Amino acid sequence: MDFHPIATDELLRQFGTNPSAGVSPEKAEQLLAEHGPNELSATQRESLWLILLHQFMSPVIYLLLIAMGMSLFFREWLDAIAIAVVILLNALIGFIMEFQAEKAMDGLRQMTTQTARVLRGGKITEIPSTAIVPGDLLLLDAGDMVQADGRLLEATSLQADESALTGESLPVDKSPGELPEDTPLAERSNMVYKGTFIRNGNARVLVTSTGMKTELGHIAHLVAGAQKSATPLEKKLESFSKRLIGITVVIVILIFGAGVLNQVPILEMLKTSIALAVAAIPEGLPVVATLSLARGMIRMARQNVIVKKLSAVETLGATTVICTDKTGTLTENKMQVTEAQQPGATWKQSEEAPENDAFRLLRETAVLCNNAIIDGDKEIGDPIEVSLLQFADETGDNAEIIREGFKKLDEAPFNSDTRVMATLHQGEEQFRVSAKGATEDLLGYCTAIWKNGALAPLSDEDRQFWMAATEQLAASGLKTLGYAIREANDQPGEMLEELVFLGITGFMDPPRAGVKEVIRECHGAGIRVLMLTGDHPATAATIARQLDIVREGQKPVVTGRELEKAPEVWENAAVFARVSPKQKLDLVNGLQEDHHIVAMTGDGVNDAPALKKADIGIAMGIRGTQVSQEVADMVLKDDAFASIVMAVRQGRVIFTNIRRFIIFLLSCNLSELLVIGLVATFNIPFQLVAIQILFINLITDVFPAMALGFTEGDATVMQKHPRDPRKPILSRNGWTWIWVYAAVIGGSALGAAFTAEYFREGATDVMAANNVLFYTLILSQLLHALNMKEPREKFLGGPVMRNKYLIGSIFLSAGVTLLCLFIPPVAKALRLQMMPAIDWWLTLGFSVASLLVVRLLSGIFMRK
Incomplete structure (x- = not known):
């Protein structure tokens, strides 16, 4: 009611x-x-056990649990332990993040x-x-x-x-x-x-x-x-996992059938098929994704962005709409006098202050009719009155000196009846009444006006002129105040009478420095910026014009009342004024239903529902309420809009890296699947044993993949439109290239092994061919990490080639692999033996050839 x-x-x-x-x-x-x-x-909160259980409800985790079960069944203890560690690590991180978010209602x-x-x-x-x-x-x-x-x-x-x-x-x-x-x-x-x-x-x-x-x-x-939607990354990984399961099952069934047709014992073929399925699952994916996102969190924290949820880091990169508050985010959250108008003269901020009695009197009135205090960095009082003290200091006077010259005797406080405040002071020679307030009401107490350095009667034309001037300032988004004085030799009995009108000032919370350029960068990146504010429509429109938020063809301002009558008006608007919490929530819902990824900023209790509902809720760290900060996915320590765009850029880089190492992991694991499948199907003698497969996965799935997650972005990151949130993490074209990569790597490894077996002196050496296959598969996969770059980049250029962590991981992994040959117990477990120089040259040659073939194919087809 x-x-x-x-x-x-x-x-x-x-x-x-x-x-x-x-x-x-x-x-x-x-x-x-x-x-x-x-x-x-x-509100009824979930139990700790239920929050923990939710961390295991993901297709990726289901896949890993199946792989762990298979490993335990065949007593591959190391593989099972590694997968268990990955699952528990991800569950622990997710549990901590969700538990923290559920405290929001307590804060309220x-x-x-x-x-x-x-x-x-x-x-x-x-x-x-x-x-x-x-x-x-x-x-x-x-x-x-x-x-x-x-x-x-x-x-x-x-x-x-x-x-x-x-x-x-x-x-x-x-x-x-x-x-x-x-x-x-x-x-x-x-x-x-x-x-x-x-x-x-x-x-x-x-x-x-x-x-x-x-x-x-x-x-x-x-x-x-407000129900939180699944993040784009969660949706994409779920889709990806389902597709990977389908592909793996089909391949395993085909290989199992081929083996049975070749009269391989069914039990042995079943064991081989299950082992293939385990090998195909990229168990390094969750932990590498977690580490990449965690690194993004750390980098953002260094730049005043505290991210509370790992998945939020990547979601930022998919953002298509940023709904931002005005005060303190786009503006300084600090009122300033931007304009002063007097009879016959106008002063604007950044101009030299007029040196005349009229401007001096207006400035003194602004200081004397004022209860604010500035003590060093501490500002006490109404923001408007604080700005008036700063106005006096910035235009060549000193507020403290002015106050010392006039002893305060009395005050008529502002009230809803007079809408004017007045103070009585005693100077060295005269008493002075200083008054400020709404221009319309203040003019009612004035009988004269200060013109051309002297007093003049206040005419009806003067009143109409100053009312029109006030309305013009208000229409431009400025808050206005009028000023008047009265000087007398004797102490006046009534303060609000026979006043002399001095002029008016306009106030504004100015835009933050650099925000205009950042908004322009958003537009260039295909991100729509919407301003949502509780302020007056004229104020919102002024700030929006100054920051170029409104683009061609868009309606300048939509009020909450208009939005209530015609909800569809949001589709062609950029600025929303006087909007309610329910309308903010409805706006976020509408954008999400239109397949947008929405980032929403806010600082007050009124923003909490929309912050929770948005794909990315962004709270202010300086002026934000506890509620908004606990509901949000991330908190800006500096309340700056530029920090949001920096986070979007970082999110885009992280998604690109996630996509890079998914392609890398899948192409490497599928190359193993192809090699093992072909060897098992055609009874080729130099088969890879289970411990070798585990070692290959350990070497290639961890260090290089992790290093790919640390790749920096380049200048083009914010020059592209956001990716379509409805598209999967890997397109059909991406899957095609994964199979191409896997075929090239697997073909190179088998080619090296066949060459080592049949083109050497003496009888066939199965173990030598096995070792060549083992080392070529590893080296080809390590070099394949260098293929995870944009097709149009130069051969030795681009962020991937500049990634010192990746180069270091390739040498580290190759060195560890080589070192295993010289540690007898390890070499015996891995079925390794010393190889002649010709085998090393074969390994190196076929591995480099796989790199060059991939580069050649991507250069020819991907550029098109």
């Missing part, structure tokens, strides 16, 4: 509240039993664990906030957190900070009265809401809603109901 349009007398009657005494303690107990405690109800509840002052039975009583009931009279002062939703009965100079709830960047003026029924949440000046803060003044409030029935409770419902 909306309470803002109902008359206060009717509300008091509905709640049965005495306006001078509140509800009785006895009735409060009955209402507490009826409505329940004033707290956000706990902790926001309101305070006491409150209420009027009950005619007495002011301090009670726990959980004991507040509808109908209570809540007493609020500056600095208080509002503990329930309520309607204002009385208010004096009341300002509320509602940024966490509505996104409004400035404190909101509040006053009693009735409002139209369709007034949006951010403009309901006669209401206060749970979870917001009182910045100035005091009030008596009739509590209308408590607990989960408050606006904050409504958001808690949305957070609990």
Whole structure:
């Protein structure tokens, strides 16, 4: 139920509240039993065991569990242990991340664990906030957190900070009265809401809603109901795993059938087929993917981006839409005076300050009619008043010196009736009244205007001119204030009379430096940038124009009210102003249904549902609430939009690397599958034994694959459009090239082995041919890592060839393999013997030939 349009007398009657005494303690107990405690109800959390169990519910893990079972059945203990370590490592990391994310609702509840002052039975009583009931009279002062939703009965100079709830960047003026029924949440000046803060003044409030029935409770419902979608990487790996299982099963069945037709014993052929299936599974994939993502997390942390979930790192690279807050992310979150207009003169930021009495008087008025304090880096007071002190300092004066020259005697605080603040000071020779406020109201107290260095009567034409000038500044997105003074030899009895109008100033939260260039980079990368803010549409439109957010053909600004009436308008808009938490959530849903990968930034409680629902929730680290930070997937320590784009770039690099090592692992493992299958099918004598297959997988699946995950990106990373999230991690063309790679590597290894067997002196040496096959397969696979580059790159150019970790891993793996030959127990276990020089030349020649053939084929076909 909306309470803002109902008359206060009717509300008091509905709640049965005495306006001078509140509800009785006895009735409060009955209402507490009826409505329940004033707290956000706990959502049912998953048990720790269930969170742990979820880590094993993945096709990749199912595949590895099958492989581990087969290894145990055939007593391949090392292989089984290695696979078990991979599974447990991934489960542990996933468990820690999910457990941390589930604490979000606890953070939401902790926001309101305070006491409150209420009027009950005619007495002011301090009670726990959980004991507040509808109908209570809540007493609020500056600095208080509002503990329930309520309607204002009385208010004096009341300002509320509602940024966490509505996104409004400035404190909101509040006053009693009735409002139209369709007034949006951010403009309901006669209401206060749970979870917001009182910045100035005091009030008596009739509590209308408590607990989960408050606006904050409504958001808690949305957070609990927002379902997190699977990340693109999770979806792609699931699809990839299913396809890999299908391919493996088909090949194993074919090889098993061929062996049986060749009259190989069924039991032996069954063992060989299962061993082939185990060999085909890239058990190094999860751990290499985890390490690559973890490295990305570390790199981002060094650049002020804290990523809470591993999968979020890669998802960033697939982002197609960034929904960003305005205040503090695109802007400095710091008000500045950007323009001052006086009769006959205009000053704009970065210009030299005028040296005349009129500008001096305006500057002094801005300092004297001001309660803010700047103490070093500490700023105390209203952001507007802080900016006025900075304005004085930046335009050639000193706020402290001005204040020292005028002793403050009295103050008429800003209130909703006058909408003007005035202070009385005594200078060396005269008394001075300094006033500031809404131009329309301030002009009503003025009788003169400062023109051409002297006083002149304030005419109707002057009033119309300055009202038009104020409206023009407001239309350009600036918050405005007017200024006036009165100087007198005797202390005036009334401050707000016979004032002299001096001019107006415009304020803006300016764009962050470098954001415009970053947004341009996003557009070049095919990423759509949407601004979602609780601010006034004109302010949002101004910032959007300055940052080039709105592109050709897009509607400049869509308000929350427009979005509610016609939800489809979001499709052709870039800026959304005065939007509610529900509308943000609906917008994210709409984008996801349109197959977009959505990154959503936010800092307030109102952003929490959309942050949780988005593919990537990005919370602010400096001004973000605990709720937004715990719901989000990543946190920006510097609140900078540029950090988001840096993270997107890193995510794209990581996905490219993941794709690289998947292709590398599969082509290597399938080359082994082809070799073993052909050898088993045709009864070729130089078969690889199980321990050799395990060793090959260990050497090639770990170090080179891991090093590929450390490949840096190049300048073209952010010049490409995001990949289609609906496409699999490997396209049909990718699978084709994997088979080509596997055939070339397997053919080279078999070619070297046949050459070693038949073109040598004396009888056939099966063990020598086996060793040539073993070493050629390893060296061909190690060199194949250098093929994981873009086809258009030069032979010795590109990020892969510049990857020092990859080059080092190739030499390390080759060195370990060679060293095994000189350690007798290891050589005996691996069935290795010393080889003559001709065999080494054959191994080297066929391995290099496989590299060159792949490069030649990719150069011919991939370029096309």
